[in-house]
Amino acid sequence: MLKNYFKIAWRSLGKKKLFTFINVTGLTLGLTFVALIGLYVYNNISVDREQPDNVYRVTTAYSAETKNDEINAVGRALVPAIALNIPEVDKVIPLKSFNGVKIKKGTDYFYDKLALAGKDFLQAFNFPLLKGNPATALNDPFSVVLTDEIAKKYFGRTDVLGETLVIDDSVPFKVTGVLQKLPPSHINFDALLSFDSWEKWGGNFEPWFTWDMTCYVTLKPGVDKNKAEEKIAALSMQNNKEEYSKFGYDVKHRLEPVKGIFLHSSMPGFNRPKGSMSQLYILAVIGIAMLLLACINFINLTTAYQSERTIEVGIRKTMGAKSLSLILQFMVETFALILIAFLLAMGLVVLLLPVVENISGQVISLHILYSPVVIAGGLGLILLTTLLAGWYPSLLLSRLNPMGSIKKARNMERGNFTLRKALVVFQFAVSLILITGTIIAARQFNYIQSKDLGFKKDAIVIVDLRKAPYREFRKNYENIKDELHKVPGVNSLAGSAGLPGKYGWDGQLVQAEGFAREKSFTMEVIPSDMDYVRTLGIKIVAGRDFSSSFTTDATNGVLLNEEACKLIGWNAKEAVGKMVSTSGMDSGRVIGVMQNYHQHGLQEKVSPVLIFNAGYAYNYMAVQVSGDAKNVIGGLAAVWEKRFPGYSFNYTMLEDDLDKQYAEENRLAKVINIFSVLTVFIAALGLFGLVTFITAQRTKEIGVRKVLGASVGSIIVLIARQFLLLVGIAIIISIPIAWMAGEAWLQDFAYRISIEWWMFLVAGVAAVIIALFTVSYQAIRAALVNPVKSLRTE
Known part of the structure; x- marks a missing residue:
């Protein structure tokens, strides 16, 4: 019986080639992008799913009079304090980024993602080893565990236990383990170094106020997470209250389940940005909408063409076919x-x-x-789509009265037209919402690109100094800078710990003249050389810039931006000459005030910034160039290779770094652009099929009207107006929804555009033009047919 159903289904689909083509095309597009979105969502929700339930990340929440924040790091001393004082904790695992350090294998140099990891890391987390013992691989100083990909990159194989790598050009590390392919995780690394190595290098766990260590803990079986968290939360103030209180800080800690960090934490992962649950929701809604649009096309066309099947249904029911068998037959056709x-x-x-x-x-x-989850999801998608697209048309056809099927064909067609109208309105409303979203996103990104950021962003090359030999670079900084300055096309250059788009020393405490010590201010502090402001073209609104003419500028000169002055309570003029102190500089004097500039993306308001000279802390060099940038970069690379043979020359353009700040929003905007085009295409495809059917049904009417003197234009208007009316209704419905969605998206930007009426007008006009173009082709074709032929056909 089922085999017979499939044969009938195949013949039925073959008879209506246009119907089949339109439905297959729409459903293929809908299923394709639902599947792609499903894979992307599954890839995101799979992050850390394989990790144990009892593993937590320790975060630091601090509050002061001028700032409240939470970071994904802790003071170094907290790590041993947890191990000594919290009996509910089974293991304490420190983790510290060690990026930018050169790795040498033979004569080859590499710069991959290194991390210092506590000895229990491989026992606490589910990162299976291909080679080595997880209980001992990170026990000894100068041990390294590689991922399988990095092992192949360095040695061409994974059987590398006992091999040696040289780190930082001086220290040999022994390979003690090779990891299998890493499961999806918020922790991202290429190699793990034993934490004892860092201690041998002089690192220590004594400071509380460093906040540069990532810390994970595992809780013992049966332990109440809230009780353990309460005890850990109080450790910093119990052990270091005096130091924190000097700066007016109250410090607590919180435990984050590792399984929820990627999608649910407000803080990034380890060497990996955080995911976005809201973005997944948006994508899921768009994917479902795409599938619904394709199913609506199927329902519309099936119910439109069902009047042609009333005779078939009548005969089959007269021959004894039951409603259930008819439903099954039509569902098989839909399934096929x-x-x-x-x-x-x-x-x-x-x-x-x-x-x-x-x-x-x-x-x-x-x-x-x-x-297995994806395969099950695929089968579920087939069944769900079959039910969505096929259930209503199948039920409708199966209920026909066999004695009145032929007579009721026309009445049934009229009755179903109301449903089809509603479905067409839904299709175009979804399309209009996405078109409007595309316009809003394009305007916001245009605003970002054109807004004056308060500094020069064009023709600025950023050289990564972290991959230079630190001691040699620091010792010969001025000479190296002079050599780079001699490269033709270099106008100015400046070393710095941070640049626009890259954080300096964020969250630093600053004491200001006239305020008690416990009244501290939180700012981003950027150590730089004297040419920083000039190279970036930042304006000075009071006082002056750094100058070699003043010897004290190099030791205690300070620049504040206007927002920093506002935070302290000074105006720009009175700030000049005031004393301030911060980490790395005990007695600074404000020599100038910079105009506010956007150190970070427009998602954030301009933040307080303090700049002082500190040659030991440069991570980047900004190079202002003119002429052909490629030639200038080639000259810089030549000087680098001469000075630091074997050390790779890495650079970016400042404009590119700034664009990376909007990577998540840009990705979402691209997705909306793609799906707006696809939804319009699917909606137009369905509309084309409907118009084709309706013009065929009204062939006789059109012929009669032409015989009675109707013009081609009036016939086109007759056919098109009902569909344009539906598009108009869709426009009215879409406007408030698109406005609310656009406002919600723009809330992520501290500096943003306003949604204006013309955006909805443009989207509406675009939809009307698309609908008119779609309808006009068939309408014109029907209107131009010889009326004698039309009447003879009827």
């Missing part, structure tokens, strides 16, 4: 069509997965398609 679309969609998924990776910035392996 959706199965074809699904197979085509899977081919497109494989082709488009690299595009998704490029847009999302995430690696989504093809192996994910063989996951």
Whole structure:
């Protein structure tokens, strides 16, 4: 019986080629992008799913009169304090980034992501070893555990236990383990160094006020997480209250379940930015909307064409067919069509997965398609789409009265037209919302690109100094800078710990003249050389810039921005000459006040900034260039290679660094752009099918009207107006929804555009033009047919 159903289904689909083509195309697109979104969402929610439930990250929440914040790091002394004082904790695992350090294997140099990890790291986390013993791999000083990819990169194989790598050009590390392919995690690294190595280098766990250590703990079985958290939260103030209180700080700690960090924490992971649950919700809604649009096309066309099947239904019911068998028959037809679309969609998924990776910035392996969860999801998607698209038309056809099927065909057609109107309105409303979203996003990004940020961003090359030999660079800084300055096309250059788009020393405490010590102010402090302001073109609104003519500038000269003055309570003029102190500088004097500039993205308000000279802390060098930037970069690279042979020359353009601050928003905007085009295409495709059917149904009417003198234009208007009216209703419905969605998205920006009426007008006009173009083709074709032929056909 089922085999017979499939045969009938195949013949039925073959008879209506346009109907089949439109439905297969729409469903293929809908299923393709639902599948791609599903894979992306699954890839995100899989992060840390394989980690144990009892592993937590310790965060630091601090509050002061001028700032409240929480960071994903702790003071170094907290690590041994937890181990000694909290019996509920089983293991304490410190983790510290060690990026930018040169790794030498033979004569080859590498700069991969290094991390210092506590000895229990591999026992606490689920990062399985391919080679080595997880209980001992990180026990000894100068031990290193590699990922399988890095082992192959360095040695061409994974059987590398006992091999040696040289770190920082001086210290040999012995390979004691090789990890299997890393499971998705908020912790990102290429190699783990034993933490005892850092202590041998002179690192220590004594300071409380460093906040430069990541710390994880595992709780013993049966322990109440809240009780353990309460005890850990109080440790800093119990042990270091005097120091914190001097600066007016109250410090507490919190435990974050590792499994929820990537999507639910407000803080980034370890060497990996945090995910966005809200973005996943938006994508899921868009994906569901895409699938619904494709199913609506199917429902619209099936109910439109069902009047042609009333005779078939009447005969089959007269021959004894039950309603259930008819429903099954029509559901099989729907299933067959959706199965074809699904197979085509899977081919497109494989082709488009690299595009998704490029847009999302995430690696989504093809192996994910063989996951039992993904396979089950695929089967569920087929069944769900079959039910969504096929249930209502099947039920409608099965209920026909066999004796009145032929007579009721026309009445049934009229009755179903109301449903089709509603579905067309829904399709175009969704399309209009996405078109409006595209316009809003484009305007916001144009605003970001054109807004005056308070500094020069064009033709600025950023050289990464972290990959230079530290001691040699620091010792010969001025000579190296002079050599780089001689490169043709270099106008100015400046070393700095932070630049626009890159954090300096964020969250530093600053004491100001006239305020008690416990009244501290939190600012971003940026150690730099004297040419920082001049190189970036930042304006001085009071006082002066750093100058070599004043010898004291190098030791205690300070620049504040206007926001820093406002935070303290000074105006720009009275700030000049005031004394301030902060980490790295005990007695600074304000020599000038900078105009406010955007140190970070427009998601954030301009923050207080303090700049002083400190040659030991430069991470980057900003180089202002003119002429052909490629030639200038080549000259800089030549000087670098001469000075630091074997050390890679890495650079970026400041404009690119600034754009990276909007990577998440830009990805979402690209997705909305793509889906707005697709939804319009699917809606237009369905509309084309409907117009084709309706003009065929009204062939006789059109012929009669032409015989009676109707013009081609009036017939086009007759056919088009009902659909344009539906688009108009869709415009009215979409406006408040698009406005609310746009406002919600723009809330992430401290500096943003306003949503204006013309954005909705543009989207509406675009929809009307698309609908008119879609309808006009068939309407003109029907209007131009010879009326004699039309009447003869009827």
